[in-house]
Amino acid sequence: MEVSQPASNTPKLLIVMGVSGSGKSTIAEHLATALNAIFLDADDYHPQNNIDKMSRGDALTDDDRWPWLKTFGETMAEQTTVCVGACSALKRVYRTRLTESAKEPILFVYLDGDKALLMERMSGRKDHFMPTTLLESQLATLETPDADEYAISVDINGSPEVIISRIKQQIEELNNDK
Numbered sequence: 034m035e036v037s038q039p040a041s042n043t044p045k046l047l048i049v050m051g052v053s054g055s056g057k058s059t060i061a062e063h064l065a066t067a068l069n070a071i072f073l074d075a076d077d078y079h080p081q082n083n084i085d086k087m088s089r090g091d092a093l094t095d096d097d098r099w100p101w102l103k104t105f106g107e108t109m110a111e112q113t114t115v116c117v118g119a120c121s122a123l124k125r126v127y128r129t130r131l132t133e134s135a136k137e138p139i140l141f142v143y144l145d146g147d148k149a150l151l152m153e154r155m156s157g158r159k160d161h162f163m164p165t166t167l168l169e170s171q172l173a174t175l176e177t178p179d180a181d182e183y184a185i186s187v188d189i190n191g192s193p194e195v196i197i198s199r200i201k202q203q204i205e206e207l208n209n210d211k
């Protein structure tokens with residue numbers, strides 16, 4: 034993966050979002066490398082209760098997610114350089130809460146894939162706490178970013194390298210539209 038200095042117009046905070054299995058952790062880590070940025074995974078900020086709940090096959094509720102989103106948004110805001118987070122951010126209100134906690138704009142990078150591909154990628158993992166049975170509720174909870182949100186949408190078909198180049202291209206186009 035080619036590492037480059039972030040362009041001066043790269044947003045300071047980016048969150049790679051989407052349902053389980055969409056590749057958030059994988060893509061956010063690659064994107065952080067490509068932008069010479071810090072990578073933070075929201076999964077590392079879940080309280081144990083949340084992990085236990087998902088491991089049992091029970092979906093999180095809003096009340097389970099609020100404190101976790103607050104902590105994660107604040108942690109992103111503490112970073113002094115460009116920071117790429119991986120976080121499901123499934124609902125619009127969650128994205129608003131993350132942005133409020135960070136006290137600055139966050140560019141959301143939505144990973145868009147169909148159910149069959151998501152299931153294939155989830156099933157291919159070993160030793161992950163998230164059961165594939167939760168994919169249905171993840172998709173039911175998902176509110177894809179609206180046109181008026183600060184967000185881009187990226188097709189997850191293809192290798193991580195291809196997806197990173199799509200993301201970089203879309204960030205450039207956002208900047209050209211300013």
Ligand SMILES: Nc1ncnc2c1ncn2[C@@H]1O[C@H](COP(=O)(O)OP(=O)(O)OP(=O)(O)O)[C@@H](O)[C@H]1O
Nearest residue numbers: 052053054055056057058059154158163191192193
């Ligand atoms: N572009 C890709 N091509 C092929 N495999 C991929 C790609 N992106 C991710 N994967 C694989 O798909 C699986 C799911 O990816 P990953 O764990 O990054 O998703 P996630 O959205 O972070 O999931 P979760 O929210 O459940 O933690 C992993 O095994 C990962 O290696």
Ligand SMILES: O=C(O)[C@H](O)[C@@H](O)[C@H](O)[C@H](O)CO
Nearest residue numbers: 052053076093121122123163
């Ligand atoms: O909002 C949620 O339902 C959770 O954050 C999940 O998305 C998990 O964290 C993740 O997908 C599993 O790793």
